[in-house]
Amino acid sequence: MPLRGFTPLLLWILPVWRVLTPVNAHPPLSRCHLMQNTAVCNDRRLSSVPADLSQNIEELQLHQNHITTLTDDSLRRYPALRTLSLACNELTTIQSAAFRDSHVLTSLNFANNSLSVGFHESGAALNELRTLQSLDLSENKLDEEMVGVLLGNLTSVERLNLSGNVIQRLDEDIFRRLHRLTELDLQRNFLFEIDNAFHGNHKLQRLNLAFNSLPCLTDFHLTQLQVLNASNNLIDWFISRQDVNETFQLETLDLSHNNLLFFPFLPTRSHLQNLYLSDNRLSFYEHLDNSTNPNITTTVEFYNLKNYAANVTAQLWQEDLHGDVSSLLILDLRGNHVTYFPQGFIQKMPLLSRLKMSVNCLEKLNFTSERFSGSLYELDVSRNELNHVQASDDDLRTLGNLTYFNLSQNNLSFLPTRLFPSLLNLRSVDLSYNDIDVCVEEPVNNFSRCVDWKHVRNLKQLYLKSCNIKNIPNSAFSGMSLTHLELSENPGLNVEQSLQTLWTTLQHLGLGNTKIQNFDFSEFQSLKSLNISSNSLSQFPTSLRQIGLKSLDLRDNVLSTIPADQAGALATTLTTVYLTGNSFNCCQTEWFRTFEKQETLNIADKSDIKCVDFFRRTHFVERFDPSLCFVQTEPLFWYIVLFVPVCVSFVGISVILLLTVKPKVLENSIKKKCLKPTPY
Numbered sequence: 001m002p003l004r005g006f007t008p009l010l011l012w013i014l015p016v017w018r019v020l021t022p023v024n025a026h027p028p029l030s031r032c033h034l035m036q037n038t039a040v041c042n043d044r045r046l047s048s049v050p051a052d053l054s055q056n057i058e059e060l061q062l063h064q065n066h067i068t069t070l071t072d073d074s075l076r077r078y079p080a081l082r083t084l085s086l087a088c089n090e091l092t093t094i095q096s097a098a099f100r101d102s103h104v105l106t107s108l109n110f111a112n113n114s115l116s117v118g119f120h121e122s123g124a125a126l127n128e129l130r131t132l133q134s135l136d137l138s139e140n141k142l143d144e145e146m147v148g149v150l151l152g153n154l155t156s157v158e159r160l161n162l163s164g165n166v167i168q169r170l171d172e173d174i175f176r177r178l179h180r181l182t183e184l185d186l187q188r189n190f191l192f193e194i195d196n197a198f199h200g201n202h203k204l205q206r207l208n209l210a211f212n213s214l215p216c217l218t219d220f221h222l223t224q225l226q227v228l229n230a231s232n233n234l235i236d237w238f239i240s241r242q243d244v245n246e247t248f249q250l251e252t253l254d255l256s257h258n259n260l261l262f263f264p265f266l267p268t269r270s271h272l273q274n275l276y277l278s279d280n281r282l283s284f285y286e287h288l289d290n291s292t293n294p295n296i297t298t299t300v301e302f303y304n305l306k307n308y309a310a311n312v313t314a315q316l317w318q319e320d321l322h323g324d325v326s327s328l329l330i331l332d333l334r335g336n337h338v339t340y341f342p343q344g345f346i347q348k349m350p351l352l353s354r355l356k357m358s359v360n361c362l363e364k365l366n367f368t369s370e371r372f373s374g375s376l377y378e379l380d381v382s383r384n385e386l387n388h389v390q391a392s393d394d395d396l397r398t399l400g401n402l403t404y405f406n407l408s409q410n411n412l413s414f415l416p417t418r419l420f421p422s423l424l425n426l427r428s429v430d431l432s433y434n435d436i437d438v439c440v441e442e443p444v445n446n447f448s449r450c451v452d453w454k455h456v457r458n459l460k461q462l463y464l465k466s467c468n469i470k471n472i473p474n475s476a477f478s479g480m481s482l483t484h485l486e487l488s489e490n491p492g493l494n495v496e497q498s499l500q501t502l503w504t505t506l507q508h509l510g511l512g513n514t515k516i517q518n519f520d521f522s523e524f525q526s527l528k529s530l531n532i533s534s535n536s537l538s539q540f541p542t543s544l545r546q547i548g549l550k551s552l553d554l555r556d557n558v559l560s561t562i563p564a565d566q567a568g569a570l571a572t573t574l575t576t577v578y579l580t581g582n583s584f585n586c587c588q589t590e591w592f593r594t595f596e597k598q599e600t601l602n603i604a605d606k607s608d609i610k611c612v613d614f615f616r617r618t619h620f621v622e623r624f625d626p627s628l629c630f631v632q633t634e635p636l637f638w639y640i641v642l643f644v645p646v647c648v649s650f651v652g653i654s655v656i657l658l659l660t661v662k663p664k665v666l667e668n669s670i671k672k673k674c675l676k677p678t679p680y
């Protein structure tokens with residue numbers, strides 16, 4: 001057919017045609033996409049600002065081009081320009097008169113360029129701008145001197161982005177003239193010192209200092225600041241100036257991923273709502289008795305060598321100096337060394353709604369002494385060393401709003417009997433990795449080694465992984481409408497009957513490593529996610545076929561195949577399946593191809609699924625060539641094995657018959673053959 005020869009030729013010509021057209025056939029205008037007063041010319045391999053756009057444009061986007069210089073006449077034609085974005089170019093210089101006619105320019109984005117090269121000339125150009133409000137100079141390899149020059153006399157800027165540069169220290173001059181600055185991003189620099197740098201920025205509200213090398217923040221007194229992010233530094237101390245009478249406007253303070261040993265010395269009056277202190281080395285030290293250790297330091301002083309007025313003295317052991325935490329809503333203390341809460345500490349936070357204490361060293365949780373408030377919504381004390389939880393009926397009534405309670409990975413072997421039945425709004429409870437059973441009978445004492453879940457009627461999610469549970473009574477979950485139930489890692493668990501009451505509601509069920517066999521899943525009408533890994537299952541559970549699962553974990557069983565009809569039915573509903581750690585038969589992997597073909601299905605760790613061939617050799621299913629099975633499949637081999645003796649016997653019998661019954665026939669035939677005359 002002639003068309004066949006023509007198509008490859010056409011395909012070969014097309015790319016050439018496409019490369020040539022922008023240069024020759026169309027005017028460069030076609031490179032930009034115009035929408036009202038915005039011209040979008042991103043990623044068009046431009047080496048200069050297009051000169052043929054409408055004069056009225058107010059916004060010009062030129063991301064990811066190859067512009068190296070913004071020349072004096074680049075923008076002359078666009079006097080109405082308000083927003084210019086040149087991010088990700090190769091810009092080294094802005095010529096000094098580039099903005100001479102830009103009288104309404106308010107927003108400039110030079111992120112990810114090389115302005116460190118021509119910073120003197122570029123600074124002169126920027127300093128002509130009187131209306132600029134937003135300036136992005138991130139990722140330009142700028143140091144503090146270059147920044148000083150570039151900012152020069154710019155007074156109108158409100159939002160400044162200097163992230164991802166090489167700034168090491170900030171002195172009092174650098175931002176001095178930026179009187180209107182409200183937002184400053186300095187993350188991902190090499191800052192190790194800040195010396196009174198923000199004293200002129202009375203409107204600064206958001207300051208990001210994350211990912212620098214700051215060793216401490218002492219004498220903090222930016223009363224107007226609302227958000228301070230100093231995460232991922234080397235901060236040992238955070239100390240606010242204590243003698244300020246004004247109320248600090250601070251709402252969010254992020255000091256996570258630092259080296260804090262002490263709780264930060266917060267302002268005495270503030271509106272602080274969100275305090276992030278995760279991944280420090282923080283603890284409380286009330287129990288450090290100064291009578292046995294009289295020489296222990298009681299104060300720490302910080303001297304400002306240049307300016308003695310800024311000396312800071314902090315009384316270390318006086319734990320009432322944590323500052324004003326009365327507005328706190330979120331306190332994140334994950335990953336610290338907290339062993340207890342100082343007396344009255346929690347009580348000082350009447351609005352606290354989320355307390356995250358995961359990965360600390362708490363040994364007991366006494367709701368009576370801590371006096372949590374009624375606004376507590378989420379309490380995560382997982383991965384501590386809790387061996388005791390105490391709560392009176394009064395405490396539990398107060399905690400009426402508690403919705404999420406994570407006690408997993410502690411050392412609990414008993415709990416207050418009334419704890420869960422009294423918390424009427426509980427939705428999610430995690431008790432995994434504790435020694436807590438499910439009660440067979442209703443407990444009578446105040447503390448119990450088991451929990452009677454029947455009375456926790458609003459609970460939706462219950463996690464009881466690895467609690468050493470053996471037997472769950474049939475009525476354990478009656479009257480509940482759990483959607484998530486995690487019972488994995490309880491080997492030998494007897495559970496099937498008790499789940500009948502959850503047939504209509506359960507969406508996730510975890511039964512990994514429980515050694516269940518022959519479990520009937522067919523009645524679970526809402527089940528979407530099922531974990532039956534590590535159960536030594538040799539047969540694929542046929543009851544899974546009809547229930548419309550989305551996620552299925554079958555890892556570490558001893559399955560040899562998944563029957564074709566089952567695989568076909570599952571593939572239509574599943575979105576994720578886990579299958580590694582089985583001993584699949586390499587020559588019965590039709591299911592794999594069924595799953596693979598289904599675009600909506602993700603086979604997790606697909607390339608790690610292994611199978612075993614007839615000679616007990618291990619292969620990766622994905623790379624195994626099924627055609628090898630025709631040579632060495634079991635049936636063929638067995639046919640040969642069985643067929644050969646049958647043939648041999650048959651031939652043997654025939655020969656014997658021939659030799660004994662009709663020896664004459666044989667003789668005759670031999671004779672005949674031998675006596676036959678040759679044709680030549």
Ligand SMILES: *[C@@H]1O[C@H](CO)[C@@H](O)[C@H](O)[C@H]1NC(C)=O
Pocket residue numbers: 064088089112139
């Ligand atoms: C900066 O631009 C270069 C090239 O345009 C790109 O490869 C790189 O990912 C960009 N970096 C960032 C942080 O955006």
Ligand SMILES: *[C@@H]1O[C@H](CO)[C@@H](O)[C@H](O)[C@H]1NC(C)=O
Pocket residue numbers: 123127149152153
């Ligand atoms: C800033 O303004 C002052 C006086 O207004 C001038 O002397 C100085 O040279 C200017 N600096 C820059 C970098 O433009």
Ligand SMILES: *[C@@H]1O[C@H](CO)[C@@H](O)[C@H](O)[C@H]1NC(C)=O
Pocket residue numbers: 111112138139161162163164185
């Ligand atoms: C500053 O720039 C960086 C990198 O270009 C970006 O990730 C960050 O979001 C910007 N900051 C603000 C406040 O827009």
Ligand SMILES: *[C@@H]1O[C@H](CO)[C@@H](O)[C@H](O)[C@H]1NC(C)=O
Pocket residue numbers: 187208210229230231252253254276
């Ligand atoms: C602080 O900055 C880091 C890095 O940009 C970011 O991951 C974190 O979410 C920020 N913290 C807050 C409270 O916004």
Ligand SMILES: *[C@@H]1O[C@H](CO)[C@@H](O)[C@H](O)[C@H]1NC(C)=O
Pocket residue numbers: 243244245
């Ligand atoms: C704070 O107020 C007290 C008395 O109300 C006063 O003696 C002190 O000087 C004030 N401090 C400042 C820094 O204004």
Ligand SMILES: *[C@@H]1O[C@H](CO)[C@@H](O)[C@H](O)[C@H]1NC(C)=O
Pocket residue numbers: 290291294317318
């Ligand atoms: C021990 O600490 C208390 C309270 O912090 C203080 O009153 C007392 O003087 C201290 N004793 C010594 C020996 O430092």
Ligand SMILES: *[C@@H]1O[C@H](CO)[C@@H](O)[C@H](O)[C@H]1NC(C)=O
Pocket residue numbers: 292293294295
């Ligand atoms: C405390 O300091 C004094 C004098 O410096 C010294 O004699 C004494 O042994 C110290 N005590 C302790 C417990 O270190």
Ligand SMILES: *[C@@H]1O[C@H](CO)[C@@H](O)[C@H](O)[C@H]1NC(C)=O
Pocket residue numbers: 303308309310311
């Ligand atoms: C700060 O400390 C230095 C060194 O101890 C001292 O000389 C100076 O008087 C102190 N300044 C104030 C204001 O306390």
Ligand SMILES: *[C@@H]1O[C@H](CO)[C@@H](O)[C@H](O)[C@H]1NC(C)=O
Pocket residue numbers: 364366368369388390
């Ligand atoms: C819990 O706190 C209350 C009140 O402070 C106290 O009476 C009780 O002994 C504490 N319980 C434990 C186990 O510490």
Ligand SMILES: *[C@@H]1O[C@H](CO)[C@@H](O)[C@H](O)[C@H]1NC(C)=O
Pocket residue numbers: 373374375397398399400401
């Ligand atoms: C639960 O929270 C609401 C509002 O957040 C509050 O009005 C109510 O008093 C709280 N309940 C308890 C038991 O404190």
Ligand SMILES: *[C@@H]1O[C@H](CO)[C@@H](O)[C@H](O)[C@H]1NC(C)=O
Pocket residue numbers: 358382383406407408409428429430463
């Ligand atoms: C409880 O905390 C553990 C450890 O921090 C975490 O792995 C688990 O997902 C949490 N449980 C729930 C239900 O969020």
Ligand SMILES: *[C@@H]1O[C@H](CO)[C@@H](O)[C@H](O)[C@H]1NC(C)=O
Pocket residue numbers: 385387411
């Ligand atoms: C757990 O608690 C028991 C006593 O209840 C104690 O003997 C054991 O050391 C604790 N284990 C850990 C890891 O804290």
